[in-house]
Amino acid sequence: MAAAPLPMDARRPSHTFGPQTIAAIQRMAEEGHYEIRGWGAKRVLPTFDDLVFLTASVSRYPLEGYRERCETRTVLGARRASRPLELDIPITIAGMSFGALSAPAKIALGRAATAVGTSTTTGDGGMSEEERAASHLLVYQCLPSRYGFNPADLKRADAIEIVIGQGAKPGGGGMLLGQKVSDRVAAMRTLPAGIDQRSASRHPDWVGPDDLRIKIEELREATGWEKPVYVKLGATRVGNDVKLAVAAGADVVVVDGMQGGTGASQDVFLEHAGIPTLAAVRLAAEALRELGVEDEVQLVVSGGIRTGADVAKALALGATAVSLGVAPLIALGCNGRTWVRDGVAHDATADYRALGTEPGYCHHMHTGRCPVGIATQDRDLEARLDPEAGARRVANYLRSVTMELTTMARACGKSDVHNLEPEDLVALTVEAAAMAQVPLAGTTWIPGRS
Amino acid sequence: MCGIVGLHLKNAELYPRLGELLVPMLDCMASRGPDSAGVALHDGHAMHVVKDVGPPVEICVRNGIAERGGFQGIGHTRMATESAVTTQHSHPFAPTPDMAVVHNGSFSNHATVRRRLARHGIGCTTDNDTEVASRFIGHQVAGGADLADALRMVLKELDGFFTLLVTTGTQFAVLRDSFACKPAVIAETDDYVAVASEYHALAGLPGIGDARVFEPVPEEVYAWTR
Amino acid sequence: MDPVILDCTQLSTREINAALGGLPDGAAARVMAPWGRHNLAVGLDNRITVRIEGNAGYFIGGLCAGPDVVVDGFVGWSVAENLMRGTVRVRGNASECAGASAHGGTLIVEGDASSRAGISLKGGTVLVAGDVGHMSGFMAQAGILLVGGDAGQALGDSLYETVIYVGGSIASLGSDARVEDLTDDDVLTVKRLADRAGFEHIDPGNVTRVASARELYHFDALAGQRY
Numbered sequence: 011m012a013a014a015p016l017p018m019d020a021r022r023p024s025h026t027f028g029p030q031t032i033a034a035i036q037r038m039a040e041e042g043h044y045e046i047r048g049w050g051a052k053r054v055l056p057t058f059d060d061l062v063f064l065t066a067s068v069s070r071y072p073l074e075g076y077r078e079r080c081e082t083r084t085v086l087g088a089r090r091a092s093r094p095l096e097l098d099i100p101i102t103i104a105g106m107s108f109g110a111l112s113a114p115a116k117i118a119l120g121r122a123a124t125a126v127g128t129s130t131t132t133g134d135g136g137m138s139e140e141e142r143a144a145s146h147l148l149v150y151q152c153l154p155s156r157y158g159f160n161p162a163d164l165k166r167a168d169a170i171e172i173v174i175g176q177g178a179k180p181g182g183g184g185m186l187l188g189q190k191v192s193d194r195v196a197a198m199r200t201l202p203a204g205i206d207q208r209s210a211s212r213h214p215d216w217v218g219p220d221d222l223r224i225k226i227e228e229l230r231e232a233t234g235w236e237k238p239v240y241v242k243l244g245a246t247r248v249g250n251d252v253k254l255a256v257a258a259g260a261d262v263v264v265v266d267g268m269q270g271g272t273g274a275s276q277d278v279f280l281e282h283a284g285i286p287t288l289a290a291v292r293l294a295a296e297a298l299r300e301l302g303v304e305d306e307v308q309l310v311v312s313g314g315i316r317t318g319a320d321v322a323k324a325l326a327l328g329a330t331a332v333s334l335g336v337a338p339l340i341a342l343g344c345n346g347r348t349w350v351r352d353g354v355a356h357d358a359t360a361d362y363r364a365l366g367t368e369p370g371y372c373h374h375m376h377t378g379r380c381p382v383g384i385a386t387q388d389r390d391l392e393a394r395l396d397p398e399a400g401a402r403r404v405a406n407y408l409r410s411v412t413m414e415l416t417t418m419a420r421a422c423g424k425s426d427v428h429n430l431e432p433e434d435l436v437a438l439t440v441e442a443a444a445m446a447q448v449p450l451a452g453t454t455w456i457p458g459r460s
Numbered sequence: 461m462c463g464i465v466g467l468h469l470k471n472a473e474l475y476p477r478l479g480e481l482l483v484p485m486l487d488c489m490a491s492r493g494p495d496s497a498g499v500a501l502h503d504g505h506a507m508h509v510v511k512d513v514g515p516p517v518e519i520c521v522r523n524g525i526a527e528r529g530g531f532q533g534i535g536h537t538r539m540a541t542e543s544a545v546t547t548q549h550s551h552p553f554a555p556t557p558d559m560a561v562v563h564n565g566s567f568s569n570h571a572t573v574r575r576r577l578a579r580h581g582i583g584c585t586t587d588n589d590t591e592v593a594s595r596f597i598g599h600q601v602a603g604g605a606d607l608a609d610a611l612r613m614v615l616k617e618l619d620g621f622f623t624l625l626v627t628t629g630t631q632f633a634v635l636r637d638s639f640a641c642k643p644a645v646i647a648e649t650d651d652y653v654a655v656a657s658e659y660h661a662l663a664g665l666p667g668i669g670d671a672r673v674f675e676p677v678p679e680e681v682y683a684w685t686r
Numbered sequence: 687m688d689p690v691i692l693d694c695t696q697l698s699t700r701e702i703n704a705a706l707g708g709l710p711d712g713a714a715a716r717v718m719a720p721w722g723r724h725n726l727a728v729g730l731d732n733r734i735t736v737r738i739e740g741n742a743g744y745f746i747g748g749l750c751a752g753p754d755v756v757v758d759g760f761v762g763w764s765v766a767e768n769l770m771r772g773t774v775r776v777r778g779n780a781s782e783c784a785g786a787s788a789h790g791g792t793l794i795v796e797g798d799a800s801s802r803a804g805i806s807l808k809g810g811t812v813l814v815a816g817d818v819g820h821m822s823g824f825m826a827q828a829g830i831l832l833v834g835g836d837a838g839q840a841l842g843d844s845l846y847e848t849v850i851y852v853g854g855s856i857a858s859l860g861s862d863a864r865v866e867d868l869t870d871d872d873v874l875t876v877k878r879l880a881d882r883a884g885f886e887h888i889d890p891g892n893v894t895r896v897a898s899a900r901e902l903y904h905f906d907a908l909a910g911q912r913y
Contacts, residue, residue, distance in 0.1 A: 043905065156787040156806055160770055161729055161749040188904060200789070200808040200827045201846060205903040210825055214806035215745070215764035215786040217621070217641040218566070220462060220492040220539050220657075224724045228745040231703045232729025250542050257494070257539060488722060640801055640820065643763060643781065659760045659781065660722020663741045673760070673779060675800040677838060678820055 045277040046185065048375030048385065050178050050314065050336060051269055055286045057314065058323040060442030061435045062451065065421035073420035080416040081426040084331050086308045087169060087238020087261040090230070094238055094261075095147055095169050097331065098127025099412045100427060101321055104266075104312050104335035105151045105171065105242075107133025109186050109195040110273030110375065111339075112392035113140055115384045118342055118400030120144030125405040126412070131171060131333075134184040134209060136198045137163040144397075149240065152229065154183055155209035157199035161232055169262075170229050171240040172222070174213075174251075177270030177287070177313040179279035180244025184209035187274055189378035192387040219254040226259040240264050245290035245313065246283070252297035252309075262308045264333060265294045269314025271336035273385060274376035287313035287324075289445035292432075295328020296447075304328070318414020325415075326430035327446060341407035342400045343382040345372050349394040356394075358382060462551070462564045463489025463657045464644070466534040466625045467665075468632035468684050471651035474666075479520075479528035481665060485654070486516045486535040488661035492564075493537025496550040500560030502627055503530040507558045511536075511550040531686060532632050534625050536562035543588045553591045555598025558629040563590040564657055565622035565642040573617055593618055597626060608681045611635045615679055623676075625655055633683040640678040647671040653684050689714040689737070694723050702726060706753075709734045724762065727755050733772075747774035750791070766793040769810050782819070785812035788829065794883045801838065804831035807848050813883040821860065823850050823896070832879050834888050845898040851876050852894045853887070864899040 023029060034045070066072040073080060087094040103123050108116050110133060121144045123130040129147035136158020142148060150167030152159060164170065175181060186195070186207045196203035216225045226239050241255040242264035255263045267287025272280070285293075291311045298304040311324045312333035324332050336344075347369040348355040358369070361381035365374045375385030383395030419427045422434050436451040437443035443450040444457035465485040469475055478501060486497060497519050498511025508528070512519045516537050520526060536551035543549050552560040567573075570589040573596055577584070582599050584591045593614060600610035607628055614624065614635065623644040624635045634655055636644060643657045649671045654662050662668055676682055692702045692715055703726070706715055711733040717726055724743035727736045731751045738746065741759035751770035760778035769788040776784075779797035786802070788810025795803075795812075801819035804812040807826035814831075820838035823831050826848030836854035843860020850863075851872070859865070868891070877890035 046905075156768065156808070159768060159787065160789060161731065161751055161768070162770075164729075164749065202903065205846075206905045210806065212641070214802070214825075215748075215767040215783045219541065220564075221643075221744070221763065223491065224744045227699070228725045228728050228748055231699060231725045232749045234704070234707075235700065247542065254539070254541060641782075645781065658722060658743060658762050659779075660741050660743060660762070663722065663760075674798070675781065675819060678801075 046187070046274055046376055047277055047280070047373045048271070048273050048275075049280070049373035050271040051280050052373075053281055055269060056288050056439065056441045056445055057269070057286065058288055058320045060288070060439045061323050061437055061446060061448065063322070063326075063418055063422055063434055064436060065418070066423045070423045072423055073425060075417060075420055078420065079425065080420050081428075082412060082416060084428070086310070086331060087240070089238075089261040089303075089306050090259065091169075091236060091238040091261055092234075093168075093236045095129055095149075097129060097147070099408070099415075100325060100329075100331040101126075101408055101411060101415075102128050102149075102310065102331055102333045103130040103338055104270075104333040105131035105133045105149070105173065106335055106339075107135035107184075107186070107273065108138045108141060109133070109135035109190055109199070109387070110385060112380075112383055112386050112395060113138065114392055114395040114397040114400065115339070115342060116141045117144045117397040118395065118404060119338060120148070121397065121401035122338070122404030122408060123147070125401065126408045128408070129168065132167075134173075134186075135195060136160075137167070138198070142166065151242075153209065154211060154213045155199070156214060157201075157209070164229070165233055167237060169238040169240060170233070171242050171264065172225070172229070172260075173242045174255075175242070175244030175246075175266070176272060177244045177266030177268050177284050177290075178272035179275040180246045180266075180268075180284045181211065182275065182279050182283075183211040185274040185376070187376050187378065190273075190387045195387055219258050222254075222258040230259075238262055240310070242266060244270075244283075245285050245287070245293075248285065248290050248293035249297045249300075252294045253301060256298070256301055256303055256307050260307065262310055263294065263298075264310040264312065265290050266333075267291070267311070267313030270312055271339075286445065287311060287315070288442060291324050291327045291329055292446050298328070318411045318416075318418060321411060321415045322418040322427070322430055323435060325427055326434050327432055330428065338404045338407065339384055341404045342384055343395065343403070344380075344384050345369050346382055349382045350399065351394065351396070358394075462539055462562075463492030463537040463661070464534070464551075464562045464564050464623065464625050464655070465489060465536075465657070465661050466532070466562070466627070466632065466634075466655040468532040468627075468653040468686075469530075469651065470653070470684075472531075474651060475531055476529040478530040478533050479525045482533045482535055483517070483520045483526045484664050485656055485661040486520065486537065489535075489537040489657055490516050492657060493539045495540045495545045496538045496547065497536060498550045498552050499525055499533055499535040500552040500554065500562075500627060501525075501528055501530040501533040502558070502629065503528075507554065507560060507627075507629070509552055509554050509560060511552065512547050513545060513550065532627055534560055534562050534627050541566055543586060546586075549586050549588045551590055553588075553594035555594045556602065559594075559598055559601065560627045561590065561594035561597060562625045563593060563622055564644075565637070566620050567593060567618050567622060568620035569618065570620075576617075589620075593622070593624065601628070607631045607633050608683045611681045611683075623657070630686045631683055632685075633681060634676050635681050636676050636678055638678045640676070644676050645673065646676055646682065647673045687713060689716045691716050691718060693718045694721060694726075695719050699723060699725050703728060703730075706730055706734065706736060707732065720759070722762070727753065741778070746776075747772075747793075750774070760797070765795075766791070766810075769793060779816075780814075784814070785810055785831075788812065792882070798835065803833075804829075804848065804850075807831060811879065813879055813885065815883070815885050815887070817854070820857070823848055823863070824860070826850075830875070830879065832876060832883075832885075832888070832893075834880075834885050842896045842898070844902060845896075847898065850896040852896065853889070853892070856894060856896070859896065862899050862902045863896050866895045866897050868893065868895050
C-alpha cells in the first residue's frame with residue numbers, strides 16, 4: 011500500500027540546506043572528492059537579459075530591415091600585426107580543445123565559422139589537421155599546458171591567443187579526465203593514454219606582466235610580426251588585468267566572464283569564481299578608454315552569450331566582437347534529445363539517463379560519454395555527429411544571431427553594428443544598472459554615479 | 461611587476477662610484493617597469509630616496525644620481541599592477557628614515573596585513589602592496605628584530621609571489637617567496653654584492669667575470685652587513 | 687663562407703631574427719654585443735649555426751626547429767623553450783625554466799641552471815653540467831633531464847614520463863617523484879648524453895634515476911592526495 015503523501019508543512023525545504031545541498035554533502039562524504047563537471051555556472055546571475063535597448067522612435071530614426079545595409083564587418087588585431095583578422099561578423103567561435111570535443115565537432119565548428127566568414131579557435135590540445143583544413147581563419151591558443159604547441163602550427167595559424175585564464179575557472183588549469191585521453195589525444199599532448207590530465211595554472215616559461223611583455227615579443231618574432239596576438243583573461247580584476255595585457259603588448263584582449271563554459275572543472279570554480287560577463291565587459295571597455303586605446307586595441311567578450319541581443323548589448327557596452335563556446339555546441343546538438351544518421355532520428359534519452367541526466371540538463375562532457383557525439387573521444391559516439399550536418403546547423407545559428415544583431419542595430423538607427431553605444435541601453439534591475447553603468451529604465455540614475 | 465637592482469659595496473674605493481654603477485643597472489630594467497622608477501642611496505650618514513614617474517634614465521639624470529656616492533643603493537622600475545602610477549606609489553618605499561624596500565611581484569593578502577598594522581598604529585599612505593610589506597618590515601625592526609628575522613616574519617605573514625630587496629643604515633638583504641617565480645640574480649665578489657632581476661643588469665659591473673653568480677633559493681634570507 | 691656578423695648595438699631584435707631566418711642551410715652567424723637582449727634566434731627552422739657572443743636575455747633559441755645556437759655567456763629565463771629540433775648550448779649559467787616545454791632537440795647548459803629547469807618537458811633533452819634549482823622537472827611529460835651537479839628542492843614534482851638523472855645530491859623529491867634503480871640502459875643513455883655534451887665529470891654508472899611513481903595519474907579519492 012502506497013504511503014499517504016506528506017502534508018505540505020512537513021515538506022518545507024531549507025534554503026540553506028536544500029535537497030541539492032544535502033545531496034552534494036552526502037556525495038562528498040561518500041567520495042572524499044570535489045565535484046568535477048562540464049558546462050559552466052548554473053546559478054542565477056545578472057545577465058544581458060537585464061538590459062534593454064532604447065530603439066529609435068521620433069528623436070532617432072530606424073533603418074529599414076534588409077533594404078538598408080547594416081555593416082557587420084569586424085577587424086581584429088590591427089594594432090601591431092601586419093595581417094589583422096578581417097571577419098564578416100563580430101561573432102567568433104571560442105577555444106575548445108580537440109580532446110574535450112570530438113574530431114567531428116571541431117570540423118563542424120571550423121566549417122561553420124568558414125561559411126559565415128568568422129574565426130574559430132584551437133584549445134588545450136594543439137591544432138589538428140582536420141581543424142586547420144576546415145577553418146579559414148584559425149586562432150591558435152598558447153596555454154599553460156603547451157600540449158601540442160609547436161612553431162609549425164604557430165606559423166600556419168591566423169592569430170595567436172595567449173590564454174591566461176578562462177571565465178569558467180579563472181586561476182585554475184585545464185582538466186581532461188582519463189576517459190577522453192584516447193591514444194590520439196594522448197599522442198597530441200605527449201601524455202600516457204587514459205590518465206586524468208590536469209594542466210598547469212601558470213605558464214611554464216613566464217610569470218607576471220613584465221615577463222608577458224617579453225613572451226609576446228617572442229611569439230611575434232617567431233611569426234614575423236604578422237599575426238594578431240590576443241590575450242585571454244578570465245574575468246576577475248578586469249580593470250587591472252586589461253591594462254596590463256595592453257601594457258604587455260596585446261593587440262586584442264579577450265575577457266571571459268563567469269558564465270563561460272568548460273569541458274571539465276571543479277564545480278566550486280564554476281559557481282564561485284570570477285565576475286559576470288555583464289560587469290566584465292563594462293570594466294574592460296572602461297580600462298581601454300582610460301588608457302586611450304579603445305580605437306587601437308579590440309575587446310572580445312565571451313561567457314554565456316547566446317543571442318543577437320546578447321551580442322548587441324556586448325557591442326554597445328564596448329566590445330568589438332564576441333566569442334561563443336557553449337551556444338554553438340548546443341546548435342550542434344548538445345543536450346538534444348536525438349541524433350541523426352542517414353536522415354533517421356535516434357532517441358538518445360536512454361544514453362543521457364545512463365549518465366544520470368536528461369536532455370536539457372546534461373553537463374556531463376567530463377565523462378566523455380556524450381550521447382550526441384560532441385564531447386567524446388569514443389569512436390561509436392562521435393560517429394553520431396555528422397560534421398557536414400553539424401556545420402550547417404552551427405552556420406544557421408550564427409546567421410540567425412547576426413540577423414538578430416543587425417535587426418537591433420538598425421532599430422537603434424545604426425548602419426554599422428559597431429556604432430552601438432552604452433547610451434542605447436537601460437537596465438531593468440538595480441544590479442544590472444550598477445554593473446553595466448547604464449541608467450535604471452525610466453530614470454537617469456546610474457548606481458555609483460551622481 | 462617590475463625590475464629591481466641593488467648594489468652593496470664592500471670595497472670603500474668604489475664608494476664614490478655608487479651612483480655611476482647603479483644607474484646603468486637600473487636602465488637595463490627599464491622595459492620591466494616603464495611606469496616609474498626610483499633609487500635609495502646610503503652614504504653612511506643618511507639615506508636618500510629619489511623616485512618619480514617616467515623612464516629611469518631621465519629620473520636619474522634629472523637628479524644627478526650617477527654623480528652620487530655611497531656604500532650601497534637599490535633601485536626599482538615599476539609596472540603598476542593594482543595601484544595608481546604616481547610618485548607616491550613608486551618604489552623604493554622608506555618605512556623608516558634609514559630603511560628602503562623594493563619589490564617585484566604581487567602580495568595576495570596585503571589588505572589584511574594593512575589592517576593588522578593599522579591596529580598597531582602603523583598607517584600606510586598609499587594602497588600599494590609593497591608599502592604594506594615595507595611598513596611591516598619597518599615595524600618588525602623597530603620592535604627590535606634583526607633585519608633577517610624581520611624578513612623571516614614576512615614569510616609567515618605575507619602571502620603571494622615576491623622578490624624583496626631591503627637596505628638599512630648597515631644591512632643589505634634579499635628574500636624570495638616559497639615559489640620564487642619572480643626573477644632575481646645575485647653576483648658577489650670581494651668588492652661588492654649586486655642583485656638584479658636579470659643578469660644583464662649586472663654584466664657591466666667591474667670584475668663581474670670572476671663573481672660568484674647565483675639565484676637566491678626560495679624562503680632563504682641573504683643578508684650582508686657593512 | 688664567413689659567418690654573417692649581426693651587431694645588437696646596431697640592429698633591432700626584429701632585424702637580427704629576420705636576418706637569421708633568411709640564411710641558407712649551412713650558413714653561420716655571429717650575434718655580437720647582445721647585452722641581455724631577449725628573444726634572439728627564436729622561431730628559426732633553418733639548419734644554421736648561430737653564436738651569440740655575450741650574455742643574453744629571455745627565450746633565447748625558443749620555438750626553434752633546426753639551428754644550432756651557442757651562447758658565450760649567461761642567459762635569462764626559458765632558454766630553448768618549446769625547442770623542437772637542433773641544439774642550444776649555453777657556456778654560462780641559465781636562469782629559470784631552462785628548456786621549458788621543449789618537444790625535441792637538445793639544450794646543453796655548461797654552468798648551472800636555476801629553478802624549474804626542464805619544466806613541462808615534452809620530449810626534448812636538457813643537459814646541465816652544474817646544479818639545477820628547485821622544482822626542476824615540474825610536470826615534465828617526456829624526454830630526459832640530466833643534471834651533473836646537485837638538484838634543488840622538489841625535484842620532479844608531478845612528473846609524468848620524463849626521466850631525470852642526477853650526478854650529485856638531491857635536496858628533496860617533489861610529489862609523485864621517486865628514485866628508481868639504475869639499469870644498464872640508463873647507464874648507456876647517460877654515457878651517450880654526457881659524451882655528447884662534453885660533461886667529463888659525470889660518471890654514468892653513478893647517477894640517481896628519478897621517475898614518476900604515477901600515483902597522481904588518476905584522481906583517487908582515497909589516496910590522501912592534496913588536490
